[in-house]
Each structure stands twice: as structure tokens, then as C-alpha cells.
Amino acid sequence: MRLLGAKTYKNYIGGEWVEAASGETFESVSPADGKTIGVFPRSAPEDVDRAVEAAKAAYEEWRLVPAPKRGEVLFRFAQLLVEHKDELTDLMTHEMGKVRAEAGGDVQEAIDMSYYMAGEGRRLFGQTTPSELRDKFNMSVRMPIGVVGVITPWNFPIAIPSWKVAPALVCGNTVVFKPATDTPALGERFVELLEEAGLPPGVINIVHGGGGAVGDRLVRHPDVPVITLTGSRETGVEVLKAAADNLKHVHLELGGKNAIIVMDDADVELAAEGILWSAFGTSGQRCTAASRVIVHRGVYDALQSKLVSDAEKMRLGPGWEEDTDVGPVINKPALEKIDSYTGIGKDEGAKLLTGGEVASGNGLDRGFYYRPTIFGDVEPGMRIAQEEIFGPTTALIPVDSIDEAIRVANGVMYGLSSSIFTRDVNKAFRAMRDLDTGITYINAGTIGAEVHLPFGGTKDTGNGHREAGQAALDVFTEWKSIYVDYSGKLQKAQIDNAS
Ligand code: UN1
Helix, strand or coil: CCCCCCEECCEEECCEEECCCCCCEEEEECCCCCCEEEEEECCCHHHHHHHHHHHHHHHHHHCCCCHHHHHHHHHHHHHHHHHCHHHHHHHHHHHCCCCHHHHHHHHHHHHHHHHHHHHHCCCCCCEEECCCCCCEEEEEEEECCCEEEEECCCCCCCHHHHHHHHHHHHCCCEEEEECCCCCHHHHHHHHHHHHHCCCCCCCEEECCCCHHHHHHHHHHCCCCCEEEEECCHHHHHHHHHHHHCCCCEEEEECCCCEEEEECCCCCHHHHHHHHHHHHHHHHHCCCCCEEEEEEEHHHHHHHHHHHHHHHHCCCECCCCCCCCCECCCCCHHHHHHHHHHHHHHHHHCCEEEECCCECCCCCHHHCCCECCEEEECCCCCCHHHCCCCCCCEEEEEEECCHHHHHHHHHCCCEECEEEEECCCHHHHHHHHHHCCCCEEEECCCCCCCCCCCCECCEECCECCCCECCCHHHHHHCEEEEEEEECCCCCCCCCCCCCC
16 A cells, blocks of 8 residues: 555645644554554644645635635535545555455445535525515624634544545635544645645644644634544543634534434344344444343344344454454454443443454454443433443443333433334334434434535533534534615614504
8 A cells, every 4th residue: 555654645735734842742543453554743833833734825815716616626625536536545454453345434424425525615695685675675694703623533534534625625714633643645636636626825724643632722822713633522521622712613513322222113134134234333442332222021032133243243453354244343442442431331241242342353453442342221210221332332221111111212321313213103203303313313313414404413412503504504604694784874673664
């Protein structure tokens, strides 16, 4: 692979590829086999300051570029992503670890989002509305805000940057982007392609480095009015607090503890397929992963045995090997955290049905592989049924009715995704209304959101915003209401037209 072999990468600031001011570096290492992907600048607050300065200067011109023209750059970017899809997919299997089909899906999601937001350049609709006074015209328009700080996770290393950067840019903002330190090469390729698409210098900037030095400075910088972060609940709370002094707009996309409900009238085969895909796809490292399965007792035994036998057939391996079902998890601390939850589940009295161990042999020792893990007889209050594990572990919780199923599904702090398998339309509509999540699926798993619908969750999954779809535009614009009086005289609202 072209990008493998410890290539040295740089920050991109004001249209120049530059090292960190300190000259310090860090490595990105493949979770699949431990090989070095590249060496990256370990940036400090002063690098962030330079990037923000460049982005602030570029904003003054970029905000005046007509939105359809801004959209055309995104259109070219989408085309470049199409051209480079195989290369990016391959790199993702190495740097992040997901299997090839899913890595291709990740890149495809960015292609979809970029085309969608390119089109938004010719919409960005506001409203026109009557005035309460004669000879007066009212409208509202979306205005860009300024420099957007984009902080992204490693689990969707091309898709999630596109969810944030594409709408930020089409709305007329400029960006300072900090990719996760586990997937910096993918972040860098993303920016190289934006440069190639014709984005003027300073409109997109990338600063590599950790949350402490780079993220924190971005969040506190007075010239960065918008922060968008996908990460853990803990980081989200810290970011919100740090941004409060400057009254920043903060968009947060945080954790999930997503449940699939399987009713006794469900197609059990289909439900099992949906559960395995949602629980073990991306090795369970999606915010939308199904880490709970709430099962009606009428089908509990049948579903459990099908899940266990199918999970045991899944092949672990590097994502680039065609017959791999489940790739590695991202790094050693993640592996240890996932394994610690197996211990917690056993101690709590849940029944370990399969998995529950680090996988080894056949070269797996070189990476971070964990066996697909299913716990049975789980009580809704157990920690494995409450806390986000972010790995290939799911918990089966038996229930007796739709009411109990919905109560259990809602009985967690998060509210991202949910699903129900049922053939009863009444139960499906109950679930659509009563499941307290930002996303609900009927007869499908909890993963697979499409880019033109709002993405995000209720409760501790976020702070009320949504990304993707039209909803994303609300994160990256301010509304301006404009009143045009063409009567030629002073007209006083609320007074001259009093009834
Ligand atoms: C995430 O895990 O943060 O719906 C995003 C899905 C994907 C996106 C997941 N399209 O699972």
C-alpha cells in the first residue's frame, strides 16, 4: 500500500503543509497487525492558534463566495472520493481496522454526504413571510458563523469528518479539523482531497495531536465560535464546560446503549441477522451498535441458540482479508476495557453464552482482537446493560410484554438508536412513538443511518442538536431575520397596526 511504511505527515495550515512548531511527532499503528502507518506532528496550542488565525483570515473571503460555488467544490470533492474509494478503503482496513465492506461503506457515506451538501449550495432555504404592516417585506436567511472546530473520532474516520466539514463549508464557514490520534492518516487524506478539489488556502486546516493539547485549545479559543464533537459523554461534558465562557455553539454526538426489541411474533431468523450485524459490525464500535437485545420470552430460547451458533461461526482477522467477518478493536486500552466488562458481567451474575475473551492464534496476537461476546439472562439494571462498552459485546434481556420491552429499552441514560422486530403493525407504531431515541428502526438493526435524515439522539447522547440532513445546517448557521420597509414612511410594528 502506498501509504504504509512510516511516511511522515504534516499539518495543513493556511494552504501550507507544515510540521508542528515543536517538531514533536507521534505514530499511528495498525490495530490489525501492529505495523506503523505513519508519523504525525504532535501539535501544541501554538499550532492550533496558527490554524485558527489562517481560518479566520480565509473566512472573510470564503463567506462571500456564492453558496452554489462553494457547493461545486464539495461536488468535486465527492468525485475525488469516488476515484480514491478503493485506496481509502484499503487504508481504513489498516489504520482503523474495520472490514473491507464496512470501510467501503464509510467512504460511501462521505461521498453521499458531500453530494448532498454540494446540492445544499443551491438551496440553503430561508423563509419569506408576510409582514403585519403594509408595504413591508420579511424574510429569514442562513448566515455563516465563522471558524468551526471539528473534532472527530476514529470509528468512522472518513464519514464523520464529512458530516461535519461538508455542511460547515457549504454554509460559508472555515474549518480547523482535529482528527482522532488513532486515525490521522485518514484525516490527512480527507484534507488532501479537499485541497485537490480546489478549496482556497485557509478554508480547511488540519492540526494533528491529542485532545489535551489540540482539542482543548480549539475548544477554548476565542476565535472559534462553533465546536462540533463526536466522542464520549465524558469528553462532551468537558467540552461543553470549557466552551461555556465564550458562549460557543457546541454540537455534541455522544454515546449510545442501543436496544433491539424482538417480539414473539417476529421473524426470528431476520432478527438474528439484524442483531449480529448491529452488535458485531465494526467490532461493535459504533455509537449505534446494538449492545442490548430485549427479547420476548416466547422466542428467547430460539433466538439465543441461533445467535450463539452464528456468532461462533464469525471469523476474526484483518479487515483487508476477504473472508474476515470481525476485525480488531482500535487499541490496547479498548481491548482491556471490553475484556473488563466481561468480568463485570460475570460478577453481576449474567450468563456468558459465548466469547468473552481476547482472541489469539493465527496471527491474531499481533493485533487487538476480541471474540464476539453474548451474555444471556441479563437484568436491565446490570452495568453491562447500562454502560457503553464500545466493543463486540451484547446482552440478552428477557421480557414478557411490549410494555416491559419499551420500559427496559428506555431505561438507560442514552437515547441514540433503537429497533423492534415485530409483524404486528400496532406494536411497531407503539415503538415508533414511545422509544425515546433519535433514531428508530422497524424490522432492521440499530445501524445504517442514511445521510439525508437527521442523525443524533435524545437524553445524554447529545445536547439537542442533530447532524446530517437539513438539521446539520442549524449547527453551522445563524438565522438572520430581515425586514424591508418600502412604504416610504416610518411604520411601527405592534403599534400602527394595533387591533
Ligand atoms: C457512529 O457510530 O458514530 O448508522 C456513526 C450508522 C452509521 C453511522 C454511525 N451510518 O451506524
